[in-house]
Amino acid sequence: MKTVHLIQHTHWDREWYFTENDSKIILYYFMNDLMDRLEQDTTLGPFILDGQTVVLEDYLKVAPKQCDRLKQLIKQGRILIGPWYTQTDFLVVGAESIARNLLLGKADCETWGSYMPVGYVPDSFGQSAQLPMFLQQFDIKYAVIWRGWCERDVASSEFIWRADSGDSVTTAVLPWGYGCAKWLPDNTEKASTVLPAILEKQARFAHSEQILLPNGNDQSPFEYAVPAMLNKLNEQQKDYHFVKSSFSDFFTALQESGQQLPEFSGELLSPKYMRVHRGIFSTRMDIKLLNVKLEQFVSQQLEPLLSINWRLGLPYPQSAVENIWRDAMQSHAHDSIGGCNSDRVNSMVKARLTNGLESANQLLSLNMKMLAGGIEATQKGKKIIVFNSLPHQRDAQISITLYTPEADFCIKDDQGKTCRWQLIKEQPQDMSLIVQELANSTTTTWYRKCDVLLEATDLPSCGYRTFYLHEGEPANFELPLQIKNENTLENQWLKIEINDGQLRLIDKRNQQHYSNILRLVDGGDAGDNYNYSPPVDDWLVSSDGHLQQFECIRAPLIDAFILDWHIPAPLDAKARQQHQLNAYLDISMKISLPHDKPWLDIEITVNNTIQDHRLQIEIPTEIQQAFHFADQPFGLIKRENQPTSLAYWQEENWTEAPTSLWPMQSLVMQHNDNHGICLVTEGLREYQIPESRQDMIALTLLRSVGWLGQANLTWRPGRASGMVLPSPDSQIFGIHHFHFAVLPMHQGQHPDFWRDVEHWRTPAFGYLDSGWSQFKMNPHDLVFPESYSLLTWDCGLHFSTLKKAQNVDALVLRGWNPSIEPLLYEPPKSDIKIQQVTLAETECVNAGKAAPCAPVSWLMS
Template identity: 70%
Template sequence: MKTVHLIQHTHWDREWYFTENDSRVVLYYFMQDLLTRLEQDTTLGPFILDGQTVVLEDFMRVAPDERERVQRLIHEGRILIGPWYTQTDFLVVGAESIARNLLLGKADCDTWGGTMPVGYVPDSFGQSAQLPLFLREFGIDCAVIWRGWCEYDVASSEFDWVAQGGRAVTTAVLPWGYGCAKWLPTDADKAMDVLPAILQKQARFSLTDELLLPNGNDQSPFEYGVPAMLDALNERQQDYRFQRSDFSAFFAALRATKTPLPTFSGELLSPKYMRIHRGIFSTRIDIKLLNARLEQFVSQTLEPLLAVNMRLGLPYPQQAVENIWREAMKSHAHDSIGGCNADRVNSMVKARLTDGLESARQLFDLNMKMLAEGISARQDGKKIILFNPLPHVRDAQVTLTLYTPHADFRIVDDAGNPCRWQLLRETPQDMSTIVQELSNSTTTTWYRKCEILLEAAALPACGYRTFSLQEGQPAGFAHQTQDTDALENAWLRLELEDGQLTLTDKRSQQRYPHILRLVDGGDAGDNYNYSPPAQDWQITSDGCLTKSHCVRATLNDTLTLHWRIPAPVDAAARQAHECNGLLEVAMTIRLPHDRPWLDVEIDVNNTLRDHRLQVEIPVGIEQAFHFADQPFGLIQRENRPAALQHWQAENWTEAPASLWPMQSLVMLHNATRGLCAVTEGLREYEIPAAQTGVIAVTLLRSVGWLGLPDLPWRPGRASGMVLPSPESQIPGQHHFHLAVLPMAEGQSAGFWRAVEHWRTPASGYLDSGWSRFRTNPHGLRFADHYSVLAWDCALHFSTLKKAQNGNALILRGWNPGLTPLPCVTPDVNTAAQPVTLAETPVDALSDTVAPGTPLSWRMDY
């Protein structure tokens, strides 16, 4: 006899083709019904509230008087909540966001008085190989998942899943989804007509006689009559024993069978049984870029600055920062961050992220202002504060915006030595629009707005150093500006010949022709999936270069390129091979004199529809695999997925195309030759089927539908709804930023340090004495340079923040590569205790940090 564990639940999409305003109204009535049913019949339950505490937060907004009823049922174990704050996507959002999602979910569960200790992930569009790591860091040793699994990955629906660094969880798959037993008849005779087929499918891949039967669906009400119906079936048949259960009870029963489980390592991206929608990695790229900018700025710039200021005596606005994270996470669900929504919803997702970035930048500016206020500089002039979030001393080129009425100025360090700088761009600025003191002036005050690169040496670890702007004085060094025919430094040379770029790595003498070529092709898909037209017509940047200018300057060599690319304006024109549109692209490539990378900025005026624009990085090596980063780690992937050979014959739901997610990095290399692309917010790349030695980074894709049926790579029904989504064509200006790093010595320590420095820049602030907002003096005094701690090791910096509880700081890094790294204790003037992502003590600390593993320290003051 098989035991069937009835799992009653609802899956709660906060937004999709409807808005969060719609779902919050529906939630009010759903929760009122659920509470009443559970109170009227004490035999009902437990009920799983989708594993995300934001549902309770939303309900409290519309029904705050119901808190006691909800809390009582949670205490009784009849409503199960957590462990997540929101049901996040794991392939598009950042590692710190995933960690904070669990951290805030844990805080909410502690407040409500109960948590479901299961990593329930019912609808993420694919599963990260690192999910077991995150769960184990929060003391969770089992997971329930849906999309992405098939028997080619692991033969059974129960297995031990091991993350890159070795952390494992017992995992159960819902092979037919969380809605496979939705809307069951409450009449036992009618139920027997439908249940056998459902249960046979549930048992198809199971190793034991313990089966899961999830009863619920999207925004679906409590099916309170089902338990009694199943009780009646227990009296009528002997094949199955139905029991009211939950995931914890299921895993206890699974372990009690003592059945050996297979072990699996890796990500789960198979679309054999259910679509994973690989197109979401690049849908609504404006939202993806904004989210990545917010995540990186908050965790690696704002929070470290606030941590430094807290140690200096300034208040840490913890709730304000938490609010930023919570609002961002409301945009991190699979539909929301995926961009596979109605246009109205996408506008709300973008607005939340924009609001968060505005708040974060205001916090940064005010804290830099308060920091500068307390510093007595050693040199005359206006104070410039350069902040380095990395936990090691570094030299850097810092982007800084200056406002000055003077034609000349110099910048000196704290010893009075002139610093070199390079003007990037200059525009006139009406100061009354940005300075409160001038806002009511009857005259206009015009200044020069100068964006510069400032060369700074020995910036303190997790700290700042003070420089001075001295206006009306010569720069103190000879500006170097001359036209040249190539970009060149000690490591690299980039040449433009006949409109094509060739990069040479002077360390290895390896040449990379046709680099950074633009390729525009059709996209006949929707918000969920890229779909190539039946007969695509690709347009490239070849022969379309209209202007180029190469300059050698003080700190960087710069090559600017402008293309006017005739292209089809839409799908119909592409099918007719008609170039009736124009794609205008500007590219600025900078080669720092002191760094082995190309810094690339691309500006696109998107006037086309139904297309995808990529930038190609040809590596020119033939091998079967490549690498990309994943949350807190690195993953190896096939250049050409083996599943492409049989997906159509087996009627998969979607093509297992070589479209992949990344956090920010993809590389293809062997021992002597290779290239790495590091991006600022671009999340998708492709290894083209006919060019397995080429990395194609997707810049944008434009489509006009939420869902479409019968796509070549996704046959059958439409995903979502067949709903026009014209704003997903994303017309207008778009800016992209990436770096290209040649890999002369593979994944060397020097390579990884360069990646970290590009991904985590230092920041600058000019204390002009003016401000948009006035604040009273705080009366504190600070040194002109300061370091809160040092942690000079090969781990990559993730964050420095205030602890969730207590006046402690949390410092975190992770091993980005494929080999173990030494475990180094931070140099700090207090005790440093290793902790988990949940900020709980680690029992035993290894001498090394495994690949793909974070290491966190708590420092109490």
């Protein structure tokens, strides 16, 4: 006899085609009804509140007086909550965001008095290979998932899932989803006609006699009559024994069954039984780029600065930072960050991220001002504070904005040595728009606003160094900005040429040539917010032959090409179908070659005036092999260029094509021991390995579509996903900026290569203490050194964050292994007491060796 575990739950999308405002009102009535039912019948429960504590937060906003009542039911274990704060996406959202999601979710659960120790992920659009690692770092030994699994990955719906770090969790799949047993009849006669088919499907891939039966759906009310109905069925038949259960009880019964489960490692992206929406990674790129900007700014600039200031005696605004994270996470659910929402919801997602970035920028500005105010100057001039978050000393080129009324200026370090700098852009600035105290002036104060690239050397690890702006003095070095009619840029490592509008990159270290690199290709997109879909008869246009002009710039720190394309293109899907070139794509590209680095820095500006299309940029790798590498949260993953399942998906009637559209955090590369190409991006999350040329990476810049959902797409046959709802804002008309780097490889994944990747991904940053500010503050009486380093941790691990600990007065330093090989490391060098901890900030064993795809965290008190 099979034991059927009834799991009563609701799946709570905070927003989708409806807004979070709609959701909160529905939640008010849902929660009141749930609590009433549980209190009236003490035999009912447990009920799973979708594994995310934000539902409780939302409910208390509309029903604050219900807190004690709700807490009592949670403590009794009749409402199961957590462990997540929100049901986050795992393929688009950053690693630190995922870690903080669990950290804050468990903190909420402690406040409420209980939590569900199961990594419940009911609706993420595919599953990261890193999920077992994240869960084990929080001492969670079980996972329940839905999308992305099929029996070609692992034969049964229960298995041991092992990450490359060595962490593993016992996993159960809901092969037919969290809503497979929704809206069950409340009488046995009707239920006995409905349940057999459901139970047969649920048992089809089960590894034991223990079967999950999830009873609930999207925003669905508590089906309180189902347990009593199933009790009656227990008396009427002998094939199944129904029990009220929880995921924890299910895993206990599974373990007691003595079944040896199969093992699996890797990501789960198979859309055989349910769509994973490959193509979501490039929907609403404006939202994706904004999210990455916020994540990286907070974790790699703001929090490290606040940590240093805290050690120097300034307060740490922990609640303010936590609120920024929480607001961001409310935009991290699969629909929200995926952009597969109504236009109104997408505008709210974007607003939350924009609000978070505004708050974070204000926190950084005020804390830089407080830091600068305590530094005793040893040189004349205005202080420029240059901050290095990385835990090793470095030289860097710092992008900084200077405001000055003078025609000339000079920058010197704390030893009085003249620094080199390069003027990137200049424009006049009305200072009353920046400085509050000038707003009521009867005259306008005009300054030069100068975007400058500053060469800063010997920056302390996890610390800062003070430089000085001397206004009215000459720069004291040659700074001619020469614009020449030349077609070659070159440093000691690389050479790039432009001939007949095409670019060729030469790696001088191995004489490898990469021809026609950075070619722009635009094709149709007949898809929706969920999926890219090629038109039945696509017509591609490219940048070939449409270069309008280019300039070659010679300057003190970097040389550059500036190229402008005016590309004839179809205006919309109808024009593309008819091969009409009735519009233009205006695209500008700046290719910078630093004098001191072996990479190309690429900035692209697109004026998107057309619709129903996808714009990609092609980077040949000259690598003839069937696999490549990309990064995932806290690690690297090896992927096949073309999924083998492409050969049989149609024959097996998969719900969606397993296309070669792939997610990344910021990096993708193809290489061997002698040559190859690595792309490192700032926010771009999608790439493709074209079937017709597998020695090329096609980086997606943007997709423009006009529908939330559509039916019968080429790569997604059948019903529409979501709602058939117009979404004109998803055409994302207007100006868009993209930034990435091309790093040629000449000796594989060498430590020098990884150090270059880290330096590009985590730039140092600066602040001019002009003496003016938007808001006035009383000065503090603390005194700070002119140069300061909190700690040193110079190893092959990549920096992730330096932050205040969640529950104690201590700091957390985190790094992670970016490579596919284990890395040895020593503890950080500091005068602060340290101990190694998990992502949950609990003590763990210091092994001294980081496994692949593994974070390493230190608690410093």
